[in-house]
Amino acid sequence: MDPRIREHAAVIANHSVDLQEGDTVVVDAHPVAEDLVVALFEEIGDAGAKPLWTVKRAGKRTSRAHLKAAGEDFETPEHELALIEETDVYIAVRAGPNATETSDVPPATNTAYQQAYRPIMEERLGKRWCLTQYPSPGNAQLAEMSTEGYENFVWDAVNKDWDDQREHQEQLVDLLNPADEVHIVSGEETDVTMSIAGNAAINDHGKFNLPGGEVFTAPVVDSVEGTVRFDMPLYHQGREVTDAFLEFENGEVVSHEAEKNEAVLTEVLETDDGARRLGELGIGMNRDIDVFTYNMLFDEKMGDTVHMAVGRAYDETVGDENEANDSSVHVDMIVDMSEDSFIEVDGETIQENGTFVFE
Template sequence: MDDRTLRHARVLVDHCTDVAPEDDVEIRAPTAAEDLVVALYEALGRRGARATTVWRNPRATRAYAREMYPDDYRPKEHRVAALVETDVVILIKGARNAAETSDVNADARRAASRAKEPLLRERLDTRWVITQHPTPADAQRADLSTAAWRSLVYDAVDRDWAAMRERQARVADRLAAADEVRLVAGDDTDLRFDVAGMDAYNDAGRENMPGGEVATVPAVDGVEGEVRFDHPLRRGGREAAGIRLSFAEGRVVDWAAERGADVLDSLLETDEGASRVGELGIGTNEGVDRVTGNVLFDEKAAGTVHVALGDALSECVPDDRTGNESAVHADLIRDASADARIAFDGETVYRDGEFLIREESD
């Protein structure tokens, strides 16, 4: 087995979830990620934890969805009950065919997303992490050789996470203290976010591996302006590109896509919260040196920003505030490496891919 896969497993168990001997651990993985699952079982065995695996099979998912009536989707209460007794959840991505579910109709997709919401809520109460196992199908989607894709994945994962957390802390502190964030990029993006009273998320590889972002959440009605995303949105093996959104009082009031408009339409129609913003994030991981079409990596790439439609990051919503709620959380990526700036309360703190915030002693 590749030594990098073994290191990946150790990062997930030791750093991301800090598994203890008494923990019940659930691994959710596609069959294409068998090597990482085996490596995880080795790491969990050394910890003395109890492990179980829920295998995902996109071919089976497709077959099921193509026969189901949308009205027949309902929450899987037996899975929810199992999660109540679960301490740690490790979710793994990795495809044999990245477009396997691309011909599932939009009504079934929306119904499936809504039915999964109780499962999502229960999982968020565990210690959890989502990660990626490199497969040839995902390499092809990234337009990379299998070897190059594996190197990108492992370079992004094998970082000094303690140093990254410390480096990002001063940005997160400033963001948590801000009342308004403004994002301006090119001549087609100018967004204002009301973030007063919200916290900031310093992602140094806990819930996401790879990590590498600083993020916050706007008020439910606190987004105004226009944005164009210059990287595609991929959902269920299908793609929408050239997305433009206009916001008023926090809600998407006008939208368009140069390609795959029905993918965007389906997302926005999932529920009321799908047309509102659940996150604004700024990528910081220098190990991700290109956008590949894999959102787990693209949103962390240094020189990008992302706006997520749907469910709010719970880490950023204090008990006395309200965040957006939705069955979806869809990150849309915008390049910010050139002709772009971000301001906190009117002060430019980020320009063309670089933070301008320095420590007091700098």
């Protein structure tokens, strides 16, 4: 076994989920990631915890078969909810032989399923959890990399000094937490302002998403004004959406377009009322992620980027006096900030062309 796999498992167990004796642990992973599952089971055994391996999350062929057969008629699967209710730790491993397996599932079917599945998602988010990636050939192909090149990319981004990364990112947290307004400009089409007053900036240093490498917060729901051109592709429900464009007034998307698969973007925005508002503003800070891979777990952490998510806001980012945007979706989209761009906080430039004032 590649020693980097055991290092990956150790980071998950000891840093991301803080594994404890007696914990009940669900590891949700495709069989292609078996080596990482084996290494995780070693860590779980050493801790005196109790593991269960499932393939629900990454079983794309089975998910496709179920979704295409079921249409749009879904109820929350109570037996799966019961499993998560009895679980202390949930570890999800992304991997698979075909990253586009669900590309022919109708968007409306995916939306209906997400709405039915939401109670399970909410329950999972209340546990100690980690979402990570195993470098499978299918994901390497999507990233247009060799298998070995993708392995190096994944483990360079994952197996790092997370205490050092946390300290680096805390400098941005200190700038955002007391702030009222953020102004983001990139190129000729992205010029957007939003209030973050009273909301918290969260330092993502590998505790939940692994790799980590971002600072994120929530906009005040009705404060977003302006336009954004997301010039990096979005890969959603097995489909590529390119050059998505959103215009905001009073916090709500009032017009949108995309060069490719605009219907997918429309379906996301029409999911529910909250899907037309931003639930997250995130700023990428992981310099070991330096190429775009069509995998949001990595791409949103890339240095020289910001991302914004329509839909659900994370509870920990929303202050007690503010409203949390509510939705059954949370869809991230990315803006390249490496050239002709800046971020201002309360009128002061904190980043220009991807470089922070503290770098």
